[in-house]
Amino acid sequence: MRIGLFVPCFIDAFYPQVGIATLELLERFGCAVDYPFDQTCCGQPMVNSGCHAEAAATEQLFVDNFAAYDVIVAPSGSCVHQIRDNLTAVEQTAAVQHVRANTFELVEYLHDVLKVGAFPWAKFPHKVGYHDSCNTLRNLGHGKPSELRGPDFSKPRALLEKVEGIELVSPARPDECCGFGGTFSVTEPEVSGRMGRDKIADHGRAGAEYIVSADTSCLMHQQGCAKRIGAPIRFKHIAEVLNGSAA
Amino acid sequence: MSTPDPNQTLNSAEAVHEAQPKPAKARPGQRVDHAGAAREFLHSPVHAQSHDERVWAMRQRRDTAMETIPEWEELRDLASQIKTHALTHLDKYLEQFADNAAANGVHVHWAGDAADHNRIVHEIFTRHGVKKVIKSKSMLMEECGFRHYMEGVGIDIVETDLGERIQQLDKEDPSHVVVPAVHKMRSDVSQVFAKTLGSDPNNDDAHYLTEQQRQATRPLILDADAGMTGANFAIAETGGFVVCTNEGNADLSANVPNLHVASIGIEKIVPKLSDLGVFIRLLSRSALGSPITQYTSHFRAPKSGGEMHIVLVDNGRSKRLADERFWSSLKCIRCGACMNTCPVFRRSGGLSYGATYTGPLGLILDPSIDAYRYSNLPFASTLNGSCTNVCPVKINIHEQIFEWRQVLAEDDMIPWTKKSTLAAAGRTLASPRAYRTAIKSAHSALKHLPDWALYNKLNAWGQVRDLPEVPAEGSFHDWYRKHRMDQSESASGDSE
Numbered sequence: 137m138r139i140g141l142f143v144p145c146f147i148d149a150f151y152p153q154v155g156i157a158t159l160e161l162l163e164r165f166g167c168a169v170d171y172p173f174d175q176t177c178c179g180q181p182m183v184n185s186g187c188h189a190e191a192a193a194t195e196q197l198f199v200d201n202f203a204a205y206d207v208i209v210a211p212s213g214s215c216v217h218q219i220r221d222n223l224t225a226v227e228q229t230a231a232v233q234h235v236r237a238n239t240f241e242l243v244e245y246l247h248d249v250l251k252v253g254a255f256p257w258a259k260f261p262h263k264v265g266y267h268d269s270c271n272t273l274r275n276l277g278h279g280k281p282s283e284l285r286g287p288d289f290s291k292p293r294a295l296l297e298k299v300e301g302i303e304l305v306s307p308a309r310p311d312e313c314c315g316f317g318g319t320f321s322v323t324e325p326e327v328s329g330r331m332g333r334d335k336i337a338d339h340g341r342a343g344a345e346y347i348v349s350a351d352t353s354c355l356m357h358q359q360g361c362a363k364r365i366g367a368p369i370r371f372k373h374i375a376e377v378l379n380g381s382a383a
Numbered sequence: 384m385s386t387p388d389p390n391q392t393l394n395s396a397e398a399v400h401e402a403q404p405k406p407a408k409a410r411p412g413q414r415v416d417h418a419g420a421a422r423e424f425l426h427s428p429v430h431a432q433s434h435d436e437r438v439w440a441m442r443q444r445r446d447t448a449m450e451t452i453p454e455w456e457e458l459r460d461l462a463s464q465i466k467t468h469a470l471t472h473l474d475k476y477l478e479q480f481a482d483n484a485a486a487n488g489v490h491v492h493w494a495g496d497a498a499d500h501n502r503i504v505h506e507i508f509t510r511h512g513v514k515k516v517i518k519s520k521s522m523l524m525e526e527c528g529f530r531h532y533m534e535g536v537g538i539d540i541v542e543t544d545l546g547e548r549i550q551q552l553d554k555e556d557p558s559h560v561v562v563p564a565v566h567k568m569r570s571d572v573s574q575v576f577a578k579t580l581g582s583d584p585n586n587d588d589a590h591y592l593t594e595q596q597r598q599a600t601r602p603l604i605l606d607a608d609a610g611m612t613g614a615n616f617a618i619a620e621t622g623g624f625v626v627c628t629n630e631g632n633a634d635l636s637a638n639v640p641n642l643h644v645a646s647i648g649i650e651k652i653v654p655k656l657s658d659l660g661v662f663i664r665l666l667s668r669s670a671l672g673s674p675i676t677q678y679t680s681h682f683r684a685p686k687s688g689g690e691m692h693i694v695l696v697d698n699g700r701s702k703r704l705a706d707e708r709f710w711s712s713l714k715c716i717r718c719g720a721c722m723n724t725c726p727v728f729r730r731s732g733g734l735s736y737g738a739t740y741t742g743p744l745g746l747i748l749d750p751s752i753d754a755y756r757y758s759n760l761p762f763a764s765t766l767n768g769s770c771t772n773v774c775p776v777k778i779n780i781h782e783q784i785f786e787w788r789q790v791l792a793e794d795d796m797i798p799w800t801k802k803s804t805l806a807a808a809g810r811t812l813a814s815p816r817a818y819r820t821a822i823k824s825a826h827s828a829l830k831h832l833p834d835w836a837l838y839n840k841l842n843a844w845g846q847v848r849d850l851p852e853v854p855a856e857g858s859f860h861d862w863y864r865k866h867r868m869d870q871s872e873s874a875s876g877d878s879e
Contacts, residue, residue: 171419186788329847360848
């Protein structure tokens with residue numbers, strides 16, 4: 137079985153270490169992983185703005201790149217949500233349906249498919265606030281959102297708890313959106329920025345030294361907000377922590 | 384750890400008297416500028432912080448109330464199913480309701496749109512020589528522009544809900560379906576009452592203010608010629624309807640004058656009296672976290688010697704019912720839970736929506752009322768989905784917001800610059816070579832351009848946050864080619 141690694145555009149451009157950690161982590165568990173070289177993006181920026189027709193060619197390119205793989209794994213919840221639930225601008229051929237049904241977000245793949253029991257190489261002796269991105273939490277089902285009644289569970293926390301030395305802390309508004317929201321971050325910059333600052337302040341009050349998430353886009357936004365106001369909090373993608381990144 | 388808290392600097396005494404932000408309303412034919420109005424609201428830091436905290440407190444009380452009901456999620460399912468059933472058999476239940484109401488001695492009227500509603504009520508008032516009316520809060524009457532219509536024909540309307548009365552005295556629209564003046568500080572209310580009721584402008588004690596308005600309004604209530612209410616639920620089986628309030632003001636409106644007119648949206652129908660148990664348990668818990676509203680009043684027939692009219696209003700509802708993408712928005716019971724949980728609503732204030740319905744609910748209702756005017760609203764969301772999860776009748780609110788964006792883009796209702804930018808993005812992202820070039824240019828720009836070029840008004844990202852740094856090792860693509868590929872392998876993305 138071969139895995140196609142999808143490294144979304146902004147991770148490719150600005151956070152290569154997230155792609156590298158994802159690749160290495162999958163390989164540590166014996167997966168055969170390819171990186172299709174002509175990949176670009178899943179089409180989300182256009183679809184998120186209602187411009188589905190403008191996304192069709194990008195979606196087609198995505199499918200062309202990944203249709204040959206049994207499974208596609210990406211370190212980005214929002215992109216996986218786009219592929220799984222909203223990749224509809226292209227004709228729904230068998231290839232498109234195959235790609236949509238077999239694309240996994242990294243945490244899901246580790247937790248649900250590989251059922252990983254330990255990360256013996258990983259140590260992260262820091263206070264960590266986990267950022268549940270809205271797409272992983274509410275659209276991919278990473279855990280129980282605070283709005284719903286039912287038993288608590290969290291796949292990313294279950295994985296992070298296996299990392300030696302880590303201490304997970306919880307903000308007062310555990311799963312409030314950080315304000316990134318794709319194009320929302322540029323169409324409503326003031327509200328977006330305020331939400332980002334509120335989010336990192338909430339984590340700061342909980343004692344977090346690091347904010348860790350499965351969505352790099354939320355981290356990119358929060359990191360930009362933190363730098364602007366001089367907040368000392370640091371940011372890591374969950375793949376980096378699980379792959380043994382020291383700090 | 385010392386992460387700066389954006390709220391911390393706002394507690395100084397002088398800040399308490401910050402003036403209330405008042406966003407300009409869009410003129411006819413204009414688009415509502417949500418982002419601009421939200422910016423203004425956030426630039427009033429005391430109001431912004433208070434609004435977020437107050438509204439979030441309602442969400443927290445809702446969560447606490449939910450935890451007391453083990454079958455909460457089943458209740459939501461049941462409420463959603465009852466609404467689905469009622470809406471898919473709406474013609475039958477509306478007729479049953481109207482027949483039963485008429486048999487109870489109520490005059491039933493049918494209004495196709497807002498103008499019909501206002502005209503019908505005006506005719507009833509004219510027949511009875513009504514000049515002074517008291518009314519309890521009704522979003523439907525707001526939707527119909529009823530207050531303004533009545534002002535135009537010389538009939539005095541007095542709101543009996545405290546928050547709504549504050550808004551009326553301040554000549555503002557309600558900013559929230561349940562707590563219409565939640566965006567105001569006590570100091571704002573004190574200013575409004577000082578100007579309109581002659582109270583002490585330097586006294587903003589809540590008890591004092593409430594008493595001032597009570598003393599001013601009570602004579603108007605006792606003197607009214609007619610009373611108006613809305614309805615939260617209309618029961619087909621009995622022809623009766625239910626109004627839920629926390630101040631008992633609907634009871635005053637309905638019982639003090641001899642003439643009672645109730646304006647009811649056709650989507651308020653539930654089949655049976657026993658269905659109410661499901662909705663009453665959900666409504667106030669979802670809204671404010673209280674187990675039930677203080678007053679859950681049932682009305683069925685005119686009081687002895689009095690007269691009761693019901694105006695059943697369509698105003699676009701049957702058209703929406705026919706749209707498979709958006710019909711389920713008619714299930715809404717107006718609890719406001721979606722507003723309370725919405726992080727965008729809490730930061731921007733309800734008036735920023737420039738519409739009767741605000742928050743996530745407004746984003747899906749308003750464009751169906753006027754697509755162009757409200758075309759920015761479905762973009763005033765991060766699509767985080769919290770609204771869908773709190774909705775007691777399980778409307779897929781964030782999915783409908785997403786759906787509306789596509790409808791507006793296809794109908795050319797989004798700004799041309801936005802569409803052309805995204806079309807260009809689509810072309811770049813569809814071509815591996817153009818994409819590689821774009822990344823190289825972005826890296827080069829970030830490395831070489833001075834800050835003033837990156838952080839200016841045209842760069843919305845840079846207005847509030849720093850841009851990411853250029854990674855030392857280049858893109859992932861570069862890294863992969865260097866470390867994982869045989870140099871003899873050709874990289875088609877670069878040589879296309």
